[in-house]
Amino acid sequence: MKHKKIISAVVGAAVAGTIGFGAHANEMVKYEVVDGTIPQSLTGVAGDVANGKKVAINRKKGNCLACHTMPIPEEQFHGLTGPSLEGVAERMNEAELRMRLVDPKVVAYDTMMPSFYRTGQHRVLKDFEGKTILEAQEIEDVIAYLRTLK
Amino acid sequence: MSKKPRVKLPKSAQKGEIVEVKTLATHGMETGNRKGKDGNKIPRLILNKFTCSFGGKEIFSADMHPSVSANPYIAFNIRAESSGEYTFTWIDDNKEVTEVKETMTVS
Amino acid sequence: MTKTNENMVRVDRREALKVAGASVLAIGFASTAHATPEDAVKYIGEKTGGAAATEGSAKVTIKLPEIAENGATVPITVVVDSPMTDADHVKHIHLVADGNPSPQIVSFNLTPGCGKAEVSTRIRLGKTQNVIAAAVMSDGSVHTNKQEVKVTIGGCGG
Amino acid sequence: MHKVKSVTAMAVLLGAGLALGACTTESTTKDVMKHPYKEVWSGYSTATPETRAMQDDDFANPYMPYVDAAAELWDTPAGEAKKSCADCHGAPDDAKGGSMGIPMKGVGAKYPAYDPESHGPINVELRIQKCQTDHQKAKPFKYESDELLGMTGLVVMQSRGMKRETKAAEQSDPLYPAWLQGKAFYYQRRGQLDLACKHCHEDNAAILVRAELLSQGQSNGFPTYRLKWQKPGSLHRRFRGCNNNIRSEPYAYGSDEYLALETYLAWRGRGLPIEGPSVRK
Incomplete structure (x- = not known):
C-alpha cells in the first residue's frame, strides 16, 4: 500500500507529550501518521498482551469478535464482516496495526470499523461525548496481543 | 388497556378426540433479578399459576417461575369427553386472578 | 473478501452459526450467581421425592432450537411417550435449566384427561446451557432427558 | 480528503449495484430511482424456523393480544365527539371503509403518506393520533403506548401481504424532500462507533456480526413483536435502539428525522410484502 505522507491531524484537544495511564479522553495523545501508519507508541509503555486480549474480547471495549474471527475458540460466535485476525501479525506490523485501531478511516475511508482512539463523531451519545472508545494504553495492549497472532 | 389472554379451543370435537389447546397471556413476567433505573431491584411480579379445568376438575396446570418468558404461551392437549365449559385461570404473585371460559361441543 | 449481497442471501443461518464455543449473556437476569448442573440435579431430586431417574430416557423428547435467536424467548416442546390412561400416565413434567440464576423453569401437572403428554411454552435462557425435562409417571418412576441450546450473542456492545 | 482504495471501499463498489454514494444533493433523477439492492429481502427470510412459526400463527404471535385489545377500542366511542373509529371507517377490515369511505386496507403498504398540514410525511402512528385529536376530540394515545402499538398493529395488519409502494423518490412527489433527508441520514456516519446505516444494512447485509445476522434493515415487518424486547414495538423504537447501540444520541419518537428515515426506508423496501x-x- 502506498499512501501520501500525512502530517499528524490530531483530533481533540491534544496535550503534547505527557500521557500515560488513566489519561482523560479529552487529553488525547498526539500522534503522527506516516504513510498510513502510526510508528510511535501512544504511551511509550510496552503493551500488556493479557490485558490486550481481554480488551479485544470485552463487548463494551474492543468487541473485536463482533466483526472478526479470532483464534479464541472458547468464545462463541465470531463475526464475519471483517477479515479474520488469525495470523494478522504476519500481515501487519505494529505501526500499521496502530493506525487501524486508532483511526482506520485514514487508510480505508469507507470502512465499517470504528476509530478506537478518536473523538468528535457526529451526534455521539451524551455519556460518551468527548471520550475515545479505548484509552491510549488499551490501544497499545491490543496491539501487543495482536502481534502474538502469528 | 386490559389485554385478555387468548385461548384457542376448538368449538366442537368428536368424543374421545384429543384436541390441542393454545393459550397466550399478556404479562411482563418481571423476574425480580433486574435493577431499575434508580439502581434498586424491581420486585418480582409473574403469573405463577395457570390452570385449565372442566366441571370443577383440574385437567392441566402449570407452576411458572421467572424463567418463563414474558407473555406466557402454553399449549397442551385435552381429551374431549362431554360438551361443556372449560375454565382457564391465570394467577399472579399478587393473587390477582384472570379467567377465560370457552365452550366446546362434543358429539 | 467478497461481500456482495446477492451471494450471501441464502446463507443458512444455522450453518453460519456453527462457528461455536461457549457464551455468557444476561437477558433480564442481571445476576452473577448461576445454577450449576449439580443444582439442577438436586432440584429435580426435590421435585421427584428422590426417586431414581432414568436419564437420557427415550420416553422424553425435547424439541428446542439448536441455536436460540434470542435467549429471552426460546420456544420449547416436550413430548413424553405415555398412553395417558388412568392406570398409566404422566403426572408432572418439570423443565429445569442448568445455567440460569435458578434451576426451575416451569412444572406442568397433567392428568389422563390430557389424552396426550405434549406441552409447549417459551422460556428464558440467560446463556448457552442444557434444558432438562423430568417426567414423573403415575407409577412414581422418573424419566429425564436433556438438550443443549446455544444462546446467541448480539453484535453491538449492547 | 485523500482517496485510498481499501478493501472495504472495493467491496462496496463490487456490492449489489450500489450506485448511491455518500452524497445526496447532486443525485440525478435516474440515480435516485435505482434500487440500492439487487434483491430485496425481508428479515423473515433469515429468521429461524421457530421465530417464523411464531409469526405465521396469529395465535402464537404474542403481538396479537395487543391487537385484540385495540379491536375493542376501535368500536368504543371516545373523546368529546363521542365517536368510535368504527363510526367513520366501519370494521377494520371493511373494504368500503365505512361511512367515510376510508378503508384501512392498504394503509400499511402506502404509509408514510404526505400530510399537507405538516408539509411532510406522516406515519400510521401519527395518523392515528391525528384522528383522535381532530375527529374524536380526544387525547391521543402516547407514542409507544400499548394502546397505540395495538392500534397500529390492527391498522397495518389489514395490508398484510400487500406490497410496499411509494413514489417518494420522484422529484414531483411531495415526499421527495423527506426522501432526500432520509437518504442523507442513512449514509451519514454517527455515534462513537461512527457507523452509518449503510455500513451494516447495505455493505454487510446477510453477514454475521457476532451471532447476529445483519438484515437489510427493512421496515415491512413493523410494528413487530421483538423477542429481545419481549414486547411489541414501533419502527422508531428500533431506530432508537440502533442509534443507542452505536452510541449515538437517538431522536424522539415521531421526530422529523425518523419520519424522513422511515420514508426513505419504505422506498428501499418497495415491493416487499x-x-x-x-x-x-
Missing part, C-alpha cells in the same frame, strides 16, 4: 405485526429476534 407487509408483514406487520411480525415477530423478530
Whole structure:
C-alpha cells in the first residue's frame, strides 16, 4: 500500500507529550501518521498482551469478535464482516496495526470499523461525548496481543 | 388497556378426540433479578399459576417461575369427553386472578 | 473478501452459526450467581421425592432450537411417550435449566384427561446451557432427558 | 480528503449495484430511482424456523393480544365527539371503509403518506393520533403506548401481504424532500462507533456480526413483536435502539428525522410484502 505522507491531524484537544495511564479522553495523545501508519507508541509503555486480549474480547471495549474471527475458540460466535485476525501479525506490523485501531478511516475511508482512539463523531451519545472508545494504553495492549497472532 | 389472554379451543370435537389447546397471556413476567433505573431491584411480579379445568376438575396446570418468558404461551392437549365449559385461570404473585371460559361441543 | 449481497442471501443461518464455543449473556437476569448442573440435579431430586431417574430416557423428547435467536424467548416442546390412561400416565413434567440464576423453569401437572403428554411454552435462557425435562409417571418412576441450546450473542456492545 | 482504495471501499463498489454514494444533493433523477439492492429481502427470510412459526400463527404471535385489545377500542366511542373509529371507517377490515369511505386496507403498504398540514410525511402512528385529536376530540394515545402499538398493529395488519409502494423518490412527489433527508441520514456516519446505516444494512447485509445476522434493515415487518424486547414495538423504537447501540444520541419518537428515515426506508423496501405485526429476534 502506498499512501501520501500525512502530517499528524490530531483530533481533540491534544496535550503534547505527557500521557500515560488513566489519561482523560479529552487529553488525547498526539500522534503522527506516516504513510498510513502510526510508528510511535501512544504511551511509550510496552503493551500488556493479557490485558490486550481481554480488551479485544470485552463487548463494551474492543468487541473485536463482533466483526472478526479470532483464534479464541472458547468464545462463541465470531463475526464475519471483517477479515479474520488469525495470523494478522504476519500481515501487519505494529505501526500499521496502530493506525487501524486508532483511526482506520485514514487508510480505508469507507470502512465499517470504528476509530478506537478518536473523538468528535457526529451526534455521539451524551455519556460518551468527548471520550475515545479505548484509552491510549488499551490501544497499545491490543496491539501487543495482536502481534502474538502469528 | 386490559389485554385478555387468548385461548384457542376448538368449538366442537368428536368424543374421545384429543384436541390441542393454545393459550397466550399478556404479562411482563418481571423476574425480580433486574435493577431499575434508580439502581434498586424491581420486585418480582409473574403469573405463577395457570390452570385449565372442566366441571370443577383440574385437567392441566402449570407452576411458572421467572424463567418463563414474558407473555406466557402454553399449549397442551385435552381429551374431549362431554360438551361443556372449560375454565382457564391465570394467577399472579399478587393473587390477582384472570379467567377465560370457552365452550366446546362434543358429539 | 467478497461481500456482495446477492451471494450471501441464502446463507443458512444455522450453518453460519456453527462457528461455536461457549457464551455468557444476561437477558433480564442481571445476576452473577448461576445454577450449576449439580443444582439442577438436586432440584429435580426435590421435585421427584428422590426417586431414581432414568436419564437420557427415550420416553422424553425435547424439541428446542439448536441455536436460540434470542435467549429471552426460546420456544420449547416436550413430548413424553405415555398412553395417558388412568392406570398409566404422566403426572408432572418439570423443565429445569442448568445455567440460569435458578434451576426451575416451569412444572406442568397433567392428568389422563390430557389424552396426550405434549406441552409447549417459551422460556428464558440467560446463556448457552442444557434444558432438562423430568417426567414423573403415575407409577412414581422418573424419566429425564436433556438438550443443549446455544444462546446467541448480539453484535453491538449492547 | 485523500482517496485510498481499501478493501472495504472495493467491496462496496463490487456490492449489489450500489450506485448511491455518500452524497445526496447532486443525485440525478435516474440515480435516485435505482434500487440500492439487487434483491430485496425481508428479515423473515433469515429468521429461524421457530421465530417464523411464531409469526405465521396469529395465535402464537404474542403481538396479537395487543391487537385484540385495540379491536375493542376501535368500536368504543371516545373523546368529546363521542365517536368510535368504527363510526367513520366501519370494521377494520371493511373494504368500503365505512361511512367515510376510508378503508384501512392498504394503509400499511402506502404509509408514510404526505400530510399537507405538516408539509411532510406522516406515519400510521401519527395518523392515528391525528384522528383522535381532530375527529374524536380526544387525547391521543402516547407514542409507544400499548394502546397505540395495538392500534397500529390492527391498522397495518389489514395490508398484510400487500406490497410496499411509494413514489417518494420522484422529484414531483411531495415526499421527495423527506426522501432526500432520509437518504442523507442513512449514509451519514454517527455515534462513537461512527457507523452509518449503510455500513451494516447495505455493505454487510446477510453477514454475521457476532451471532447476529445483519438484515437489510427493512421496515415491512413493523410494528413487530421483538423477542429481545419481549414486547411489541414501533419502527422508531428500533431506530432508537440502533442509534443507542452505536452510541449515538437517538431522536424522539415521531421526530422529523425518523419520519424522513422511515420514508426513505419504505422506498428501499418497495415491493416487499407487509408483514406487520411480525415477530423478530
